[in-house]
Amino acid sequence: MSLIVKEAGKAISRADERAPISSLAKSNLRKIFPDHWSFMLGEIALYSFIVLLLTGVYLTIWFKPSMVEVIYHGSYAPLDGIPMSEAYSSTLNISFDVRGGLLIRQIHHWAALFFMASMIVHMFRIFFTGAFRKPRELNWVIGGSMIMIGLLEGFAGYSLPDDLLSGVGVRIVAGIIESIPIVGTYLMFFIFGGQFPGNDFIPRLYTFHVLLVPGILLALVGLHLVLIFYHKHTQYPGAGRTNTNVVGYPLFPVYTAKAGGFFFVVFGITTLIASFVTINPIWAYGPYVPDQVTAGSQPDWYIGFLDGMLRAIPPGWETVIWGHTISWNIFVPGLVMPGVLFTLLLAYPFIEAWVTGDTREHHLLDRPRNQPTRTGLGVMTITFYGVLVINGANDIIAQATSIPFNLITWFTRVGIFVLPPLAFLATRRFCLGLQRRDRELLLHGRESGQILRLPHGEFIEIHTPISDGEKAVILSKVDMPVVEAPPAADENGVATPGIKGKRRRARFSRFYFGDNVATPTRAELEAAAHHAHEEHDHEVEELTEAGKDIPARITD
């Protein structure tokens, strides 16, 4: 052991003469990270990304990003002699002739699905616990951007094999680009090198997929991690945890082993799934031919909500004005809606900070129930998203359940407006209910289920006080004050400047915090404790007077 330390010391001092390694190691080797399962979601995304980079490099060895037509003569017999693009034939080659090629392709595809899924779930964790608050707003924006970019990157990768399924997807994207007013047609011609499908798209998309976007993602991932390191990880409330400390385990050795080990777990599980479950069997779809299509054509799941929105539009949303066509039916769901959605998403920390006027640093996480409006908005967004995902699979659902797809589409058209607000209201109520329960728990303890019969015949239920850990968690709630709007004019009749904005802010503040259940004050807590104590004494007194030592207990 001491030999290792001695050798490490020598190596470090040699390195130290060239870069200040020791100073870095001194403060960071034993850096504390808090422990919670939900902190692993971002890790899954990070590790999936690394798996994607690794397997992606292997795929580039054999993949040929070319739309030149070749006649296939590889080992997949059903497609022998069929003309196809070189991109498709090289993907078949990877799947059937390169040993381990199919495995790498499937790991790559599965990792992409996990990458998107874990990023999105991670984002919801951040949202519901308020981890995006100061000082982490920028990291929220970086994370949200990565989801957006990941979506494009995933779509690009899905399109590269030039199979019939992905080719139809590309056709749809071309149609969406064409719908952009004024510049759409030009943009489409520039991107495709002329008319659809042309011969340029796959090679161009390839550079986008393997160079440009991964480069950007890698830079963002790096920045994201540096900021996490610099900010130190947030932690959940609990006994011993404050806004100014961080309780957990050191980077070396515990997190080196746990997080490092978790990379292998994510990689290993992805590999095992890839060996058992076929994903994107491009050989079954055939090569892309512009006048063919497969029924039940579906994008990868993370594109589903966009497809669902496209499907939900009723007929006829198109305007012809002065000889020009505006395709609202495509432009709005295909570009405007995602644009608005992502803008709101990225802007959310700043919107909430404006409402609360809160400029403090937050390192202790919120419990979702203590922010009923935020939590409601989150569930509302998930509901909105969910309805669209359902509609994105309306044909699949129709086939599986024999509900007509028209009915599912109508459900979406109505549900998209009705269900999210309902989800918001229900969630908000639910959170407020939980707050009330927390207050009860603090003041009166937990119902024990033990009924006590007093000598004079009264039945009471014994309440047991909750633990300090539970108290610490409940008491972490911060009662945000509701901002009141100032009067329109002061006593001298001078109008308050910016009164409209202040009133608007007061309305928002009421919307966010107006219904919150107040956390018990110290005085209330002490009174409750005192009362409980007294009651207990009183009971004992009465029981003793009655000459009974053991109370008659009925346990339910």
Next chain:
Amino acid sequence: MSDNHGTDLEVAEHGDTPLFPLPPHHHRITDTDPRAARRAERQVAAMFGLSALCTIGFVVAYVAIPTDTFIALGPIGVLQLSNLVLGLTFGAAILLIGLGAIQWAKKLMADEEIVGERHPLGSPKEDQDAALEAFQTGLAESGFVERKIVRRTLIGALALFPIPLIVVLKDMGPLPEQALLHTIWRKGSRIVVDVTGKPLRPEDLAIGTLVSASPADLAAVQEAEGNQNARAKASIILVRMRPSDIKSQQGDNWDYQGILAFSKICTHVGCPIALYQQRQHSLLCPCHQSTFDLSDSGRVIFGPAARRMPQLPITIDSEGFLVAQSDFQEPVGPSFWERG
């Protein structure tokens, strides 16, 4: 209401001392029982050892299993044996390293929670001042503020310099011109079955059938152009219905004895359509479920499409084969700005 418990809250979230102390540490069984610790040690070592065996297994499988062997695996379906075994060995090898490391951390490494302090994130005030001062000094030394003409020309030059980077992109593609307005259909183009290339006579089509078709010269055009652009627009479907079932058409006598030709490219975002609901004479797009009534000028009856399906006027030539009367009278496929 907030004044009542303001102090408590400051303590709860912003105080340095927690309301309640960290609960006492509980020792694990591996901390107190050396036998349990040794057992954990053996478990970890077994996982690492097994991982190494799996890696060797991978190499053996790589050499031994050809890619053309398949195996039926109950409900999972038919799998490539090579993929399955390579994945199992490699996946297990990686997974076991991960599980071993985590087990090691959980059972054997110190697990007492450590409290670290957070410090305010900002730089100290004197650093902020020093930084601002350094910036001021640099700014003054550069003369960026006083030398207006230098500043303005620099800003101008920087604003213009990306222009070449954008201009060069111009040659990414040709301009649209008239390209989207026409297809290769001409007066007299023979209609052939798109799979076989066989020309069609009216009697080849029974009532209620749908046939995917294309112009006879499509293959030659594709050969000459070296791409599939012509196919992406010229593809059509032929349907035959009782002439009495036809409610309306896009032009007079554009059918031939109840045979109607429509574009196959959806007017929504361009998917090829081939799902025909015979009884309603409706054509359903598999991508977004736009539905067109072919007996009524191809109008949209459901789904997100805004435009009817363009109809191709057809007739027969002197030899009795189905031919186009002309090109489509309107652009096919998705709408675009210049379409009008």
